[in-house]
Amino acid sequence: MKHLLSTHDLALHDALRLLDTAEEMAAVGEREIKKLPALRGRTVVNLFYEDSTRTRISFEAAAKRLSADVINFAAKGSSVSKGESLKDTAQTLEAMSADAVVIRHPASGAPARLAASGWIDAAVLNAGDGTHEHPTQALLDAFTLRRHWAKVAGTGSPGSDLTGMRVLIVGDILHSRVARSNVWLLKTLGAEVTLVGPPTLLPVGVDTWPCTVRYNLDEALADRPDAVMMLRLQAERMNAAFFPSTREYSRRWGFDDARLAALDTLGLGDTVIMHPGPMNRGLEISAAAADSVRSTVLAQVRNGVSVRMAALYLLLAGGTHDDPAAPTVRENPALSPTKEPAV
Amino acid sequence: MTVPAPHAGAAPRVVLAEADIDRALTRIAHEILEANKGSADLVLLGIPRRGYPLAQRLARRIGAVDPSVDPRAITGQLDVTLYRDDLQRNPTRPPRATQLPPTGIDEKVVVLVDDVLYSGRTIRAALDALADLGRPRIVRLAVLVDRGHRELPIRADHVGKNLPTSSAERVRVHLEEIDTAAGRPVNEVVIEGGA
Numbered sequence: 001m002k003h004l005l006s007t008h009d010l011a012l013h014d015a016l017r018l019l020d021t022a023e024e025m026a027a028v029g030e031r032e033i034k035k036l037p038a039l040r041g042r043t044v045v046n047l048f049y050e051d052s053t054r055t056r057i058s059f060e061a062a063a064k065r066l067s068a069d070v071i072n073f074a075a076k077g078s079s080v081s082k083g084e085s086l087k088d089t090a091q092t093l094e095a096m097s098a099d100a101v102v103i104r105h106p107a108s109g110a111p112a113r114l115a116a117s118g119w120i121d122a123a124v125l126n127a128g129d130g131t132h133e134h135p136t137q138a139l140l141d142a143f144t145l146r147r148h149w150a151k152v153a154g155t156g157s158p159g160s161d162l163t164g165m166r167v168l169i170v171g172d173i174l175h176s177r178v179a180r181s182n183v184w185l186l187k188t189l190g191a192e193v194t195l196v197g198p199p200t201l202l203p204v205g206v207d208t209w210p211c212t213v214r215y216n217l218d219e220a221l222a223d224r225p226d227a228v229m230m231l232r233l234q235a236e237r238m239n240a241a242f243f244p245s246t247r248e249y250s251r252r253w254g255f256d257d258a259r260l261a262a263l264d265t266l267g268l269g270d271t272v273i274m275h276p277g278p279m280n281r282g283l284e285i286s287a288a289a290a291d292s293v294r295s296t297v298l299a300q301v302r303n304g305v306s307v308r309m310a311a312l313y314l315l316l317a318g319g320t321h322d323d324p325a326a327p328t329v330r331e332n333p334a335l336s337p338t339k340e341p342a343v
Numbered sequence: 344m345t346v347p348a349p350h351a352g353a354a355p356r357v358v359l360a361e362a363d364i365d366r367a368l369t370r371i372a373h374e375i376l377e378a379n380k381g382s383a384d385l386v387l388l389g390i391p392r393r394g395y396p397l398a399q400r401l402a403r404r405i406g407a408v409d410p411s412v413d414p415r416a417i418t419g420q421l422d423v424t425l426y427r428d429d430l431q432r433n434p435t436r437p438p439r440a441t442q443l444p445p446t447g448i449d450e451k452v453v454v455l456v457d458d459v460l461y462s463g464r465t466i467r468a469a470l471d472a473l474a475d476l477g478r479p480r481i482v483r484l485a486v487l488v489d490r491g492h493r494e495l496p497i498r499a500d501h502v503g504k505n506l507p508t509s510s511a512e513r514v515r516v517h518l519e520e521i522d523t524a525a526g527r528p529v530n531e532v533v534i535e536g537g538a
Contacts, residue, residue: 017437024422024438033475038425158440313425318435 003115003124004311006133007185012161015142015188020158021310022143022303028065029306038317039068042099047089048127049075049105054277054301055127055137059102062308068316071098086110090119098122100316108132123315131175131203137276138181140307142189144274144300145227152226152270163190168220170196171231171253171284174203174242178276179231183211196220197253200242217253221262229274230255230285246283256286263294272296355515359504359532364487367503368397371485372404374501379452382409384480386451388421390469391439394457395420396520397487401456419443421455421476423468443476453479454501458516460486463497488532490514504532512537 001014010018028034044063046056056072063070073089075081080089086105093101100123103111108130115124128134142162149165150157167186173179173195186193193211195202206213214220221228233249243249250256255273263271273285273294281287290297359367379385382405389398402414424430424438455469466484473482485501490508508514513535519528 021437024440027441028425031476035475036425037471038430314435314437317430319432 001314003111003126004135004315005112005115005124005126007135007138007181007188008133010135010185010188012188015139015185016159016161018139018307018310018314019143019146021314022139022306023158025065025309025313026303026306028309029302034065035067036065037067038313039063039066042068042316043071043097044068044100044102044312044316045071045073045093045096045098045122046127047073047093047101047103049080049103049110050128052104052127054304055104055134058301058304059125059127059136059308059312061305062312063100065305066309066312068099068312071096086114087117087119090114090117093122094120100125100312102127104128106130125311125315128177130177131180132177133181133184134177135181135185136304136308136311137178138185139311140300140304141178141182141229141274141276142185143303143307144296145186145191145272146189147299147303148227148270148272148296161189162186165191165227166194166223166225167191168194168196168217168225168228169231170217170220170228170255172201172233172237172242173197173206173231174201175234175237176231182229183209187211194220194223194225198243198249217255217259218262221259222266224266224268225271227272227274228255229276232276232278233280233284235280250283254284254286255289257288260286260289260292260294274300277301355533355535357531357533358506359488361530364503364530364532367487368400369404371501371503372401372408375401375454375483375485376405376408378483378500382412382417384450384452385412385417386419386444386446386448386453386479387417388419388443388448388453388455388469388473390455390457390465391420391422392521393516393518394455396518397458397485398454398456399520401454401485416444416446421469421472423465423472426468426471428464428468441472441476448473448477448479450478450480452481452483454483454485456485458487458518459514460484460489460497460499460502461492461514463493463495466497467495487516488514506532506534508534509537 028036046059048056060070102125104127110129111124111126126133126135145162147157149162150160169179183193187210195211195213196217273289274296275285279285279290281290387398387402389395398418402418406412406414420442422439422441424436483500486499487503488506489499489502490506492510516532517529519530522529
């Protein structure tokens, strides 16, 4: 594994290796000295062409805990605003001998371009590209789900997968790279994924994804999911009439107090509510739901640092030769589309 | 004078059988108690993978000598992967779990336990890892086999067997907690390869 660009081509073997390593990294986060020497002398560049708070500081904290040097590069206030191309920026970073580039870019495929172009020798980690993928977010969601699933089963999480777990992903699927990365990864890990949202916010071709699609949140909740992942309503991308009003969206697809109470009525004591953040409280998730004991929002942030430490460690710590035991699999057999009918 | 032709990959030979390992561990357990003048403040930390089962076996023997000791409460595992100095020379290895006894290691007498002492680099990494986890009063080292060829100024306090080897040889420790041969658990130390 040289780069982490997507979860679509992440094999089960590599996914479990990342999650198991993250488990050990999480233990480091609980000690008094939260520092490891593993990446001493390595340089990690955070190259952010889009605004981000939590992903950037999470990557920064992860790199620093592994003793790497971190350079933050935000497109605003840099040569990019003077018209510098991605290629020239990449070659500048290469000349400064960056060992890893963490890139967030508004264009889908920008990280893959960087990785395949030969402009730069560094490992490339996708921190969100357009509406394509956000693999570390999916990994931290999977890590959070796996810990919960293992706790419910009364076993330890290392080595385990998500077989049998039923996960709802609710909201703006169309613009969500988080949803895409989660669909691929959770499927690879054995979970059953159901997407719920208004038809206008579901992408063309969603019927070929390895998941079920529903339009009614209350019906989907009545099917007793083990986890409900609410997506942020991306106001900055609402450039068309996707739904009549935010009030209507909130009533039909928001996780409000009534739906929180419904989980108790259905006897779903172990169902968790997830949100990748930042939350629009009162819109896609009510304050009561976000602050309830079911909410994993803060655990997700905490786990994000562990998962990103694992990714940086596995991509950067080893020598230049690849590990023959961990081949990067391009074709992922677990992700062939299922023939479940869209409801 | 005829010189025998070097035969690469000589057949593995058993240098310690199960009974030898048992005797060596029993002696080390007594040595640890003697050096510590009892079992007070003892913590045994095994280095994965095979140091951990050895630490468990030593703890059980210490518990047999001193019934006031709960073997499980003094045993832990210390992973050193993230502290190795050869990380960049080898393919990435995922770290293994570090589990300390509930008492922690501050002001304790920590005995590091590993199967084979060779270059000493694993133990150097273990000392660095320990420093990040706490401040033991004393750190000692117990190994089942010392095969020489040290590259750092490190020595073991308790040694099961000193085994003069050539650096072309490989010393393998098989413990029934981890290893099987032909479907059966094995306990042995073998030397493979060499001239």
